[in-house]
Each structure stands twice: as structure tokens, then as C-alpha cells.
Amino acid sequence: MNPSLDRTYAQQQDEEDVLAPLRDRFHLPARKGGTRSIYLCGHSLGLQPKSAASAINEELAAWAELAVDGHFDSKRPWVSYHEQLTPGLARLTGARPSEVIAMNSLTVNLHLMLASFYRPEGERNKILIEKRAFSSDRYAVHSHLEQRGFDPAMTLMEIEPRFGEYIFATEDICESIERHAREIAAIVLPGVQYLSGQCFDMAKIAACARKHGCVIGYDLAHAIGNVPLRLHDWDIDFAVWCGYKYLNAGPGAIGGCFVHERHGIALDMPRFAGWWGHDKTSRFAMPEQFVPLRGAEGWQLSNPSIFAAAPLLASLEIFDQAGMEALRAKSIRLTGYLELLLQASLGDHVAILTPNLIEARGCQLSIRIARAPDEARAIHQQLTHQGFICDWREPDVVRVAPTPLYNSFRDVWDFVAALHSLCIGSP
Numbered sequence: 001m002n003p004s005l006d007r008t009y010a011q012q013q014d015e016e017d018v019l020a021p022l023r024d025r026f027h028l029p030a031r032k033g034g035t036r037s038i039y040l041c042g043h044s045l046g047l048q049p050k051s052a053a054s055a056i057n058e059e060l061a062a063w064a065e066l067a068v069d070g071h072f073d074s075k076r077p078w079v080s081y082h083e084q085l086t087p088g089l090a091r092l093t094g095a096r097p098s099e100v101i102a103m104n105s106l107t108v109n110l111h112l113m114l115a116s117f118y119r120p121e122g123e124r125n126k127i128l129i130e131k132r133a134f135s136s137d138r139y140a141v142h143s144h145l146e147q148r149g150f151d152p153a154m155t156l157m158e159i160e161p162r163f164g165e166y167i168f169a170t171e172d173i174c175e176s177i178e179r180h181a182r183e184i185a186a187i188v189l190p191g192v193q194y195l196s197g198q199c200f201d202m203a204k205i206a207a208c209a210r211k212h213g214c215v216i217g218y219d220l221a222h223a224i225g226n227v228p229l230r231l232h233d234w235d236i237d238f239a240v241w242c243g244y245k246y247l248n249a250g251p252g253a254i255g256g257c258f259v260h261e262r263h264g265i266a267l268d269m270p271r272f273a274g275w276w277g278h279d280k281t282s283r284f285a286m287p288e289q290f291v292p293l294r295g296a297e298g299w300q301l302s303n304p305s306i307f308a309a310a311p312l313l314a315s316l317e318i319f320d321q322a323g324m325e326a327l328r329a330k331s332i333r334l335t336g337y338l339e340l341l342l343q344a345s346l347g348d349h350v351a352i353l354t355p356n357l358i359e360a361r362g363c364q365l366s367i368r369i370a371r372a373p374d375e376a377r378a379i380h381q382q383l384t385h386q387g388f389i390c391d392w393r394e395p396d397v398v399r400v401a402p403t404p405l406y407n408s409f410r411d412v413w414d415f416v417a418a419l420h421s422l423c424i425g426s427p
């Protein structure tokens with residue numbers, strides 16, 4: 001028997017894993033009876049860093065003690081609180097600090113970006129998305145088309161994978177862009193597709209879009225904190241993300257935006273304006289004329305919720321200590337191990353939808369259990385009942401994401417063993 005199929009192999013991997021102690025910095029959810037769940041759902045809601053509570057409490061205390069003076073006199077003054085989030089976000093996204101901003105939530109940010117970057121001209125008035133785009137992204141794009149007086153039936157372009165497939169071939173995307181370039185004003189694609197777990201070749205697609213004069217923006221909801229990003233070098237126009245998936249900043253956490261430097265310095269760029277995006281030196285003088293800040297900061301509207309920002313700060317500190325490179329290296333091994341075990345012990349009982357290529361995926365594997373839909377759903381419910389937290393996405397996809405910050409090789413082994421006994425029976 002292959003030695004890696006044995007649980008002692010998983011245990012050995014955990015013992016040799018220098019990142020393993022990070023698990024202890026998170027609260028692992030409890031199960032009835034007091035044991036811990038095996039949490040494989042970081043793609044949906046990341047776990048709570050134990051340091052999040054003290055980060056919030058620090059601000060509650062500052063509010064209690066200083067009240068309005070907390071804006072300027074607290075340990076981390078609220079007027080500039082978001083600036084502390086910038087370096088960590090810049091490192092995770094491969095951006096210059098001036099290109100990123102923590103603010104709002106994902107869909108709001110997508111609207112703000114489309115308000116600036118969707119600039120239809122003549123027959124170049126379409127927005128390209130993918131057919132299985134996350135509902136909120138689709139709604140946002142749809143509403144922008146309507147808002148500008150276009151019929152979405154004519155101006156929303158959707159690309160699909162080849163017939164019967166979940167996975168896009170990069171050359172197909174580039175070919176679509178090339179073929180329709182003169183009609184495409186903007187492209188909005190995922191970094192990592194939420195359902196299939198496919199990581200798009202963001203660099204190549206961006207190069208193709210830019211070559212043909214199309215604006216390119218990425219939704220990084222499932223990419224940030226998961227896969228390496230080089231947004232500046234890839235020369236993309238904009239990106240948006242949320243903070244509660246792999247970023248572990250809590251339900252409804254503060255999200256963020258990337259705006260490439262070449263747009264950030266264009267102060268005449270059309271945008272929805274608010275006082276927090278206005279020149280800091282005259283913000284409180286409240287002049288009539290809006291003067292945007294340079295960089296992504298110039299897209300801010302309101303002063304941010306400090307209590308939403310605090311857990312993100314706590315979480316980014318952990319990312320900085322671990323380093324994205326080390327996390328990615330572990331992630332590749334952890335997900336590869338999940339794949340190996342699934343194939344070796346379940347064979348045809350499951351199909352893995354996520355690409356096998358390392359560059360084309362992050363933590364998540366999307367699997368389909370080869371049973372009638374009701375039976376597959378029941379197996380997922382059994383897993384949940386046994387304390388294995390992964391999720392079910394209609395029509396029939398189970399998403400499983402071992403994350404390098406808090407998952408172990410034993411988590412992966414135990415999950416596959418549980419799935420094995422539900423699908424095939426105990427060995």
C-alpha cells in the first residue's frame with residue numbers, strides 16, 4: 001500500500017510543518033459534545049483569529065475613554081485607521097500601497113469600480129462576464145448596463161466553458177476577447193471561480209484584454225489570501241474583494257479595492273465621490289469642491305467602521321507573520337494531498353471538478369459525489385453531522401477547502417476517511 005495513504009503519514013506531515021502552530025491562533029468551531037469540528041470551509045467564512053477580540057476591544061475601550069477624541073488621540077487614530085491595513089493588503093495583492101484600499105464590502109466596491117471603469121463608447125458598450133458568475137456580480141453588472149440606458153440582453157456578454165465542462169481554457173477566453181474586442185467596454189472575471197475553484201490565468205487574460213483596449217477587472221473574493229497575486233505587474237485596471245473568506249476578518253467584514261496606479265493618478269477619472277475620498281489636508285474644512293485623493297484612497301466614500309476594520313488588522317498580522325509564499329507552498333501540498341487521497345480511496349465514487357494543474361487552483365477542490373442528487377446531498381448532510389464542515393452548492397457540488405493557516409494533513413485524512421465510509425462503507 002502507498003505509505004501516504006496511512007494516517008501516520010498525515011501525522012508526520014503535521015509534525016514537520018513549520019506553519020502548524022498557526023492553527024492555535026484561531027478559534028476552531030465546536031461540535032455538540034464539545035469536540036472540535038474539522039473545518040474545511042474557509043472559502044466561505046474564514047475562522048476567527050483569537051487576536052480579533054483584543055483588536056476590537058482596544059477600539060471599544062478607546063471609544064469609551066476618549067469618545068470623539070479617539071479620531072485623533074487613540075493609540076490607532078480612527079481618521080487614519082484604514083492606512084494600517086494598506087501594507088498587508090498590498091503584500092497580499094502584489095500592489096503598491098497607493099493602489100489598494102480597505103473599504104465597504106465586495107458588491108459595493110464592484111459598483112464603485114463600474115461607475116468609474118465602465119465607459120461605453122459607440123458600439124464598444126458591452127460588459128463581458130462568465131456564465132456561472134456569482135449572483136451578486138451578475139446583478140451588479142446587469143444594473144450598470146440598465147443604469148446607462150442599455151438593454152442587458154444586448155450588452156451583457158457571457159462566456160461559458162466548452163460544452164459540459166466547468167473549467168475554462170485560457171485560450172478560449174482570450175479568443176472571445178479578441179473576437180469581440182470592438183464591442184467590449186469592460187471585462188469582469190473571477191480570480192478564483194467560486195464554484196469550480198478554478199484559478200484563472202489572470203496575467204494572461206489581462207494582457208489580452210489590455211492589448212485589445214478592454215478594461216479588465218477581477219473579483220478576488222476567492223483569490224485573496226489564497227493564491228499569489230501580482231496585480232500591479234499584471235497591469236489590470238481594478239479588482240475587488242471581500243474580507244471574510246480566506247482573509248478571516250469576520251462575517252460581513254470590510255472588503256477592498258485595487259485601482260492601478262495609472263488610474264489612481266488620473267484625478268479627473270469619473271467616480272462616485274464622498275468626503276473620505278477627498279484630499280486629507282482640506283477634508284475637515286469641507287470645501288464645496290471635491291478634490292480626490294491620489295490612488296485607491298480617492299474612491300472612499302465614508303469613514304469606515306473601525307469595529308469591522310479591527311479584525312482585518314488582526315488577521316493581516318497573521319498573514320504577515322506566516323508570509324504568503326510559505327502559505328502557498330503548504331497550500332499546494334495540502335490540496336494535493338486531498339486530491340491524492342480522494343483519487344486513491346474513492347476512485348470513481350467522486351469526480352473532482354477543480355483543475356488538476358497547481359497554477360489553476362487554490363485551496364479549494366470542488367467535488368461531485370457520483371450518486372443521485374438526493375443521495376449526494378444526504379452524504380453531505382452526514383458529513384456535516386459528523387463534524388466535517390464543507391459546503392454544498394446547487395446543483396450538486398461539494399466545496400472542500402483545506403487552508404494552510406489552520407488546517408492540518410490529519411484534517412484532510414480524516415475528511416476523506418469519513419467520505420469513504422459514507423460512500424463505500426467501512427474498510
Ligand SMILES: *Cc1c(COP(=O)(O)O)cnc(C)c1O
Binds near residue numbers: 108190242
Ligand atoms: C463571496 C462573494 C461575494 C459576496 O459579496 P458581498 O458583497 O461581500 O456580500 C460576491 N462575489 C463573489 C464572487 C463572491 O465569492
